[in-house]
Amino acid sequence: MKKIPLIICLIPALFIGLFYGITAAASSLNDEVQSDEKEGVVVAVINGSKIYRTALDLEVKSLTAHLLSLGDPVPKSDEPEIRKKALESLINAEILYTAGLKAGYDIDAALIDQEIQQVKDQFETPADYQKMLESIHFTENQLRRHFKKGLVVKNFVEQEFEKKVIVTPRDIRQYYTDHPEKFNRPEEVKASHILIKLDENATPAQKINAKKEIETILAQIKAGKDFATLAKALSQCPSNSDGGDLGYFKRGVMEKSFEDAAFSLEPGQSSGIVLTSFGYHIITVTGKKLESTVPFEKAEKRIQRHLTLHRSKALLDKFVDLQRQSATIDIEKQPEA
Known part of the structure; x- marks a missing residue:
C-alpha cells in the first residue's frame, strides 16, 4: 500500500461514513479569503x-487515502468519479457549515490555534511545516479555515x-441477532517468512540458483539458527526489516500455497520450501487465533455507535437534500487535474 502523506492523516475526515467524502475546505467571502485566494481556480460557488x-x-487526496486505507484499489479510471464525489462532499460541507454557523456552532x-499547533508538532522544523503547506498548495490561513469548517460541521452534526x-x-x-456474520472472527495466523525471489521469466539457471539458496537457508533453520536473524540478513521481502514478520492474516489474503502452508502449522513450527508467484518461501508461525464469535457484551458499544451513525446519516442526508433545493449551486467547468 502506498504511504499516505502525513497531512492527510492529520486532517479530520468528518464525512467518511456520512457522505463518503471528506471535511470541507471551501472558502468564505470575507476580505482575508479574497486576498488569500484571489489567484485560485474556482470549481464551484455555493450561495x-x-x-x-x-x-x-x-x-481528492483525502478520499483516495481513505479508500487505500480500506484496502480498495484506486485505478486511474476511477479518478474522475473520485473527483466528482470529493466535490459533492465539499458542496455538502459548505451547506452544513453555513447551517452550523446559523445554529450557533x-x-x-x-x-x-490548538489544532494548528498539533499539526506543527508533527514536523521537526518550521521549514518542514512550510514545505508541507506548499506541497498541498495551502497557506496557513487556508489551513485554519479548513479546521474551522471541519470543527463547526462536526459539532453541528453531533x-x-x-x-x-x-x-x-x-x-x-x-442487530446482534440479525447480523451474526459481522461478529464472527475467522481463524487467523501470525507468520514470518523468508523469501528468495524468483521472476516468472527466470531462466533454468536462475531457478536452480534460487532453489539452492533457499535450501541452504532451510538447512540453517533446521540446524537451530534464529529465524528472524536469518530473515533480516537473507530475505528478499521488505518484511526482512521486521525479521520477516507479516503479522496476523486470515484465509483469502495470501496466495493459496502460502496460505495452506501457514494454516497447517502450529505456533513455533516452520514449513519446508513453499513456492508462490513471488518465489521460494520458508514460513514460521508465531501465533494463531481460532475462529470465534465476539460476545454481545464486547460488541454492544460498537453496535450502538454503528446504529447511531447509520440513523443520523439518514437524517443528515434528508437535511442536506432539503437545503440544496433552496441553495444556489454553480459548478464551474473544471480544468484538467
Missing part, C-alpha cells in the same frame, strides 16, 4: 461562497443529529 481547486485537490480562535438519535437496548440486541 456565493467559493470552493477552490486547491481545496478540491486536497479533498462557531469555533473559538483559540481552539483553531449535536443536531447524532445526539437526537435514539438507539434502545432492544435495537442493539436485535
Whole structure:
C-alpha cells in the first residue's frame, strides 16, 4: 500500500461514513479569503461562497487515502468519479457549515490555534511545516479555515443529529441477532517468512540458483539458527526489516500455497520450501487465533455507535437534500487535474 502523506492523516475526515467524502475546505467571502485566494481556480460557488481547486485537490487526496486505507484499489479510471464525489462532499460541507454557523456552532480562535499547533508538532522544523503547506498548495490561513469548517460541521452534526438519535437496548440486541456474520472472527495466523525471489521469466539457471539458496537457508533453520536473524540478513521481502514478520492474516489474503502452508502449522513450527508467484518461501508461525464469535457484551458499544451513525446519516442526508433545493449551486467547468 502506498504511504499516505502525513497531512492527510492529520486532517479530520468528518464525512467518511456520512457522505463518503471528506471535511470541507471551501472558502468564505470575507476580505482575508479574497486576498488569500484571489489567484485560485474556482470549481464551484455555493450561495456565493467559493470552493477552490486547491481545496478540491486536497479533498481528492483525502478520499483516495481513505479508500487505500480500506484496502480498495484506486485505478486511474476511477479518478474522475473520485473527483466528482470529493466535490459533492465539499458542496455538502459548505451547506452544513453555513447551517452550523446559523445554529450557533462557531469555533473559538483559540481552539483553531490548538489544532494548528498539533499539526506543527508533527514536523521537526518550521521549514518542514512550510514545505508541507506548499506541497498541498495551502497557506496557513487556508489551513485554519479548513479546521474551522471541519470543527463547526462536526459539532453541528453531533449535536443536531447524532445526539437526537435514539438507539434502545432492544435495537442493539436485535442487530446482534440479525447480523451474526459481522461478529464472527475467522481463524487467523501470525507468520514470518523468508523469501528468495524468483521472476516468472527466470531462466533454468536462475531457478536452480534460487532453489539452492533457499535450501541452504532451510538447512540453517533446521540446524537451530534464529529465524528472524536469518530473515533480516537473507530475505528478499521488505518484511526482512521486521525479521520477516507479516503479522496476523486470515484465509483469502495470501496466495493459496502460502496460505495452506501457514494454516497447517502450529505456533513455533516452520514449513519446508513453499513456492508462490513471488518465489521460494520458508514460513514460521508465531501465533494463531481460532475462529470465534465476539460476545454481545464486547460488541454492544460498537453496535450502538454503528446504529447511531447509520440513523443520523439518514437524517443528515434528508437535511442536506432539503437545503440544496433552496441553495444556489454553480459548478464551474473544471480544468484538467
